[in-house]
Amino acid sequence: MDPAREPATMTATPSVHAPGAGAGISLNGISLTFRGARTTRVLDTIDLEVRRREVVALIGPNGCGKSTLLRVLAGLIKADGGAVAIDGQPVTGPDPRVGLVFQEPRLLGWRSAESNVRFPMELAGWSRERQEARASDLLGLVGLREYARARPGTLSGGTRQRVSIARALALEPSLLLLDEPFSALDALTRERFNLELLRLWERTGTTIVLVTHSIPEAVFIADRVVVLSPRPARVVADIAVGMPRPRRLVDLDSALVSSLAADVRAHLADTTDDAIAMEEARRAIPAGLTPKDRPARKHAETEPGTPAWFDPFRPEDES
Amino acid sequence: MTAAVSGSTTARRRAQRRSVLAALWPMVASLVVFVIVWQLVVFVSGFPPYILPGPLSVGQRFVRAWLDGTMWPNVSATLVEVLLGFALGASVALVAGIALARSRLAERLLSPYLVAAQATPVLALAPLIALWFGTDLPSKLVICTLIVFFPVAVATMVGIRSVDPRLLEMARSFRASSWQTITRVEVPAALPAILGGMRVGVTLSVIGAIVGEWAGADRGLGVLINVARGSLFDIPLMFAALLQLAIIGVVLYLVMLLIERRLVGER
Numbered sequence: 001m002d003p004a005r006e007p008a009t010m011t012a013t014p015s016v017h018a019p020g021a022g023a024g025i026s027l028n029g030i031s032l033t034f035r036g037a038r039t040t041r042v043l044d045t046i047d048l049e050v051r052r053r054e055v056v057a058l059i060g061p062n063g064c065g066k067s068t069l070l071r072v073l074a075g076l077i078k079a080d081g082g083a084v085a086i087d088g089q090p091v092t093g094p095d096p097r098v099g100l101v102f103q104e105p106r107l108l109g110w111r112s113a114e115s116n117v118r119f120p121m122e123l124a125g126w127s128r129e130r131q132e133a134r135a136s137d138l139l140g141l142v143g144l145r146e147y148a149r150a151r152p153g154t155l156s157g158g159t160r161q162r163v164s165i166a167r168a169l170a171l172e173p174s175l176l177l178l179d180e181p182f183s184a185l186d187a188l189t190r191e192r193f194n195l196e197l198l199r200l201w202e203r204t205g206t207t208i209v210l211v212t213h214s215i216p217e218a219v220f221i222a223d224r225v226v227v228l229s230p231r232p233a234r235v236v237a238d239i240a241v242g243m244p245r246p247r248r249l250v251d252l253d254s255a256l257v258s259s260l261a262a263d264v265r266a267h268l269a270d271t272t273d274d275a276i277a278m279e280e281a282r283r284a285i286p287a288g289l290t291p292k293d294r295p296a297r298k299h300a301e302t303e304p305g306t307p308a309w310f311d312p313f314r315p316e317d318e319s
Numbered sequence: 320m321t322a323a324v325s326g327s328t329t330a331r332r333r334a335q336r337r338s339v340l341a342a343l344w345p346m347v348a349s350l351v352v353f354v355i356v357w358q359l360v361v362f363v364s365g366f367p368p369y370i371l372p373g374p375l376s377v378g379q380r381f382v383r384a385w386l387d388g389t390m391w392p393n394v395s396a397t398l399v400e401v402l403l404g405f406a407l408g409a410s411v412a413l414v415a416g417i418a419l420a421r422s423r424l425a426e427r428l429l430s431p432y433l434v435a436a437q438a439t440p441v442l443a444l445a446p447l448i449a450l451w452f453g454t455d456l457p458s459k460l461v462i463c464t465l466i467v468f469f470p471v472a473v474a475t476m477v478g479i480r481s482v483d484p485r486l487l488e489m490a491r492s493f494r495a496s497s498w499q500t501i502t503r504v505e506v507p508a509a510l511p512a513i514l515g516g517m518r519v520g521v522t523l524s525v526i527g528a529i530v531g532e533w534a535g536a537d538r539g540l541g542v543l544i545n546v547a548r549g550s551l552f553d554i555p556l557m558f559a560a561l562l563q564l565a566i567i568g569v570v571l572y573l574v575m576l577l578i579e580r581r582l583v584g585e586r
Binding site for chain 1: 483485486488489490491492493494495496499503504507508510583
């Protein structure tokens, strides 16, 4: 995890997916009601289209059903109504085209990192040689070759989550789903993981759907930020992030990110019952951002195609 | 890198050996104290040797019993009963524990019998079992299985029930079959609990074997104890047999502990 090693981990790896392997997704009128002691309507006719290779962030208030929606997409939960399709093929159960990364690494503590990455391949009945070759590629991809034999218990939280990402990529999924994958990490590590996820996305060519609580994270990673309402979840906004790629950590401080974040926050505030939060967000929008940021915001508003902060001569390693 | 790793493992092994020695000496010390107190009780109380023989005469009788061939046939008979009975009981209990953990129906159907079987003293069942299964090995295996079953089955059930459901969801997301989930997630995750149950079970298996021998047998440490007290009236020999039994119990317990350390310790 030391920053000096990172470039090497990113260049030394072979391409692990066929280019353009990403899948398109369509959710049509997805509804779900949990029936138990109390009947709870969780998802309310959600429509969502995700194009191949697109990165979409789902954001919404606590307990709104974001994670549930992700599980419907992964085929782990069956919706009451509506249809889920990946590349036009309906999802009927846990789907081999999907790789899932959970909030916690969920590693098997009695297996080494390498063995955890091989776990899905074992279940799929791959030959031992194929498993080992693939696991070695994947550990290289996430920069963990030296940790192949380490037990999860000896690894840091961030390193464990890398293993879990490598595991999710094991069966070459065309769709990578991440459920608040970095929420347990400290702020600095989290930023670096955002960047690494983007590099991973560039290398693997998967479509990505990410559930997050963090507005900057959503804006930084995604092509589109989809804002969900509180229970039952509906799509209340679908915000395009017109920020060029490859993105760098300094982009997090850019005016475009700030204004997009303000936009997302405003939509989120609309959905909340919390009067104070709503009022504060409302007041923030017409008045613009903090005085320091206001000129920057103006830049962002001028011309979406060529944002003022975009500098093609900026050195690659600035972040 | 590899040299550093292997160097650190040898260092760790050395440290482990030192810690084993450090853990061992209080046991040795307590054993010495026990023998001294035993000898003192014999001195002070003045009990005749046919009530309480001293440690020295028991020790001498123990060595003689091994040298004249009295001990080994009985030890081997009891050991076979204990180990086979334990293996049988633990295997059946493992399967039953998994079934109980995974199916509420299985639990509702089986648990009354399980508890009833546990509540009935094996000692009371032993004559019946001897009647049905004879006085050879099978009756002992049945008794050992009965007595080993409960702790191992309950430990397995509790262990598997408490496996993190998030791990199960993870396995499901990779399309694990039921069998794959049991063998690759649930049993390994529950292994510490299962081995804990087995550690209790293996000492109970010793009890089962002795009870079985008392209900009818021609060889075994249980038989030797009875014969030494009865027709031979060789009380030091009876104590020597008891000592041997205790040694078997402790060794089996330690072996289970070692297996447990080996399988679980690295987590």
